[in-house]
Amino acid sequence: MEGSLLSKLQFWRKAVPTIELGLYVCAEKIYVYQEATEKFAANSFAFTFKKFDWTDAFEQIVKSLGTAKIQIVLSAEFYQVMQVDRPNVEPEEMNAALLWSVKDLVSQPVTDIHLDYFESSKQTTNKVSVVVAGKKQLTSLLLAARVAGIETCGVTIEEMAITNLFNDSQARLLLSHRAGGELLLAVVKNGELFMQRRVRGFLQLDSIAADDLAFGHADNLSLEIQRSMDFFESQLREAPVASIDLLMLGARDKLAALVSENFSQSVTPFQAESVEGVFSQMALAEFSRGETI
Incomplete structure (x- = not known):
């Protein structure tokens, strides 16, 4: 009995995020969309901060809305999309092969490249679309969210978000x-x-x-x-x-x-009212797809 009672007093545990938010992330502003619930109407928020100061950005979000699970859509300033020849390698080797395909096409050093790729099911050429982003910048963004108590469930780009x-x-x-x-x-x-x-x-x-x-x-x-x-x-x-x-x-x-x-x-x-607000709604819709990171 006593042990069972004390097990409920685990006050050192952090609260588990219960709300879901869609975030459209820009260099100096984050647009947030929260879906309607039984208690609250759907709402959009915009948080302004010093450029790339992610700590301040997420602290503002938590202060205003509480801890949350989020889906992120990155604005175009964070990445490049380019088409390259599809390497003739196994799927598990694709990312490594694509890294060498794009290294001379971008300004980032190879050590700071985070990439992924996508292709249409109606593909008629031997090309793939490669998304290239700065690894350090993405890591800084995601770490700041985690420190603030926010759980990031997925990150995507404008091109993929619009399918929602x-x-x-x-x-x-x-x-x-x-x-x-x-x-x-x-x-x-x-x-x-x-x-x-x-x-x-x-x-x-x-x-x-x-x-x-x-x-x-x-x-x-x-x-x-x-x-x-x-x-x-x-x-x-x-x-x-x-x-x-x-x-x-x-x-x-x-x-x-x-x-x-x-x-x-x-x-x-x-x-x-704003393009950015629509992208934040599309970010929230990513929850229906499951995790994408």
């Missing part, structure tokens, strides 16, 4: 753009990423006035959309995409109207 937006049998082309960032074009079908590409030249897409979009901007964007659609149809031998979706801020309604003039597909803008 759609899960139907029709192919959908998504254009994603953050202020000052490159444009991401991707095709998602059945919850799978079929193709993705980053496009330069649209860094200020969100700040162009609605009246100025007709002066070449919408047509230039339509050209990049057509190139992606052509690749999807001809190289992957797929039927045309069913829709075009815009995840961006700025004059998106006007942009959608102008772009739609060049395509038979519907062009629909996400009515979101």
Whole structure:
């Protein structure tokens, strides 16, 4: 009896995280999304901190929301995605072989490279997409979360996170753009990423006035959309995409109207307050996939 009673007084044990959060991690800000519960409505939070000061970032999160289990989506500034020839090696040797394939294509020393790779189930070439990130930076991020009492269940990237937006049998082309960032074009079908590409030249897409979009901007964007659609149809031998979706801020309604003039597909803008907030929701959706680290 006494032993059983005392076993309940293990006050030195840390509390087990009970809430789940989706985090979209940027260099100076973390966007957090918490799903609705019986007691609380769904909510989004943004925490600002000194650049790469992860200790401060996670301390703020714990102070505001408590300890938690998290899924992380890294913003594009933390990694590169490149296509390389697929090494002719066994699966367990793939990462080591890819390390030598990319070492001359990135600025990080080999000792500071953390990489992973992905490929479409409709792959028609002997290429794989390799994700390269700084090992020290990722380690610092994850260690700060652990010290704060946060359990990291998975880490992914924008390209993979967007597959959480759609899960139907029709192919959908998504254009994603953050202020000052490159444009991401991707095709998602059945919850799978079929193709993705980053496009330069649209860094200020969100700040162009609605009246100025007709002066070449919408047509230039339509050209990049057509190139992606052509690749999807001809190289992957797929039927045309069913829709075009815009995840961006700025004059998106006007942009959608102008772009739609060049395509038979519907062009629909996400009515979101922030692109980053949507990515934090996609991060939370990663819990349904299980661990990805």
